[in-house]
Amino acid sequence: MEVRFRDPSLDRLETEPGDAGWPPGIVKVYRKRLQMIRAAIDERDFYGLKSLHYEKLKGDRQHQRSMRLNDQRRLVLEIQGEAEARVVWIVGIEDYH
Numbered sequence: 872m873e874v875r876f877r878d879p880s881l882d883r884l885e886t887e888p889g890d891a892g893w894p895p896g897i898v899k900v901y902r903k904r905l906q907m908i909r910a911a912i913d914e915r916d917f918y919g920l921k922s923l924h925y926e927k928l929k930g931d932r933q934h935q936r937s938m939r940l941n942d943q944r945r946l947v948l949e950i951q952g953e954a955e956a957r958v959v960w961i962v963g964i965e966d967y968h
């Protein structure tokens with residue numbers, strides 16, 4: 872799947888050296904998740920990995936999804952398009968506690 876970023880700092884976090892103020896463990900897992908998203912055929916691949924806790928958000932954010940980075944932080948994303956034209960928009964990293 873194609874990956875795009877709502878926030879340019881999240882794009883830089885993947886590609887540039889350094890941590891941009893995030894804990895090193897979060898940066899490492901974030902980069903690993905982006906590799907996994909790019910390699911996925913569709914979002915069913917995420918549901919198959921229970922450790923991701925991939926879920927649809929509720930309320931005014933029902934168009935968004937999230938997956939676990941660690942016990943405290945989650946990666947928020949939006950999926951748009953159909954089949955091979957699917958685009959995953961990385962929205963942010965959020966603290967769920």
